[in-house]
Amino acid sequence: MARHLNKNDIEKIINIIVLWESNQITWDGICEAVEPLIGKKPTRQSLNMNKDIVEAYHNRKKGIRATDNAIRKPANLKIAAARIANLEKQIYHLEEQNKNFKEQFVKWQYNAYKFGVSENQLNSDLPTIERK
Structure with a gap:
């Protein structure tokens, strides 16, 4: 049975997404990045079920496109x-x-x-x- 994400896990995942430094962000990349933090590799579908995570993902994706890594x-x-x-x-x-x-x-x-x-x-x- 799949382990549900609790509030603490969700905050950690959102923090990973907000601080994402790579030129490309993917759901699989997020799943791999959060595995050591929450103790289990979540699926894309479980991340996609949380509105806050999806919003953070879309905002980060827009931010990557907007800045084009021009620091x-x-x-x-x-x-x-x-x-x-x-x-x-x-x-x-x-x-x-x-x-x-x-x-x-x-x-x-x-x-x-x-x-x-x-x-x-x-x-x-x-x-x-x-x-x-």
């Missing part, structure tokens, strides 16, 4: 240190924003359950706008 090299260490500081501030801001979005989603999820809103109602398409 900007600063002129000196002072500029590099300033850039690192700015990026760390941006990361902190985005992590806080993401945390707030997740908290808001949990509130909405609870209220939808509380007031009997079905998943189909929540996932229904937006109405089309008729423009002249």
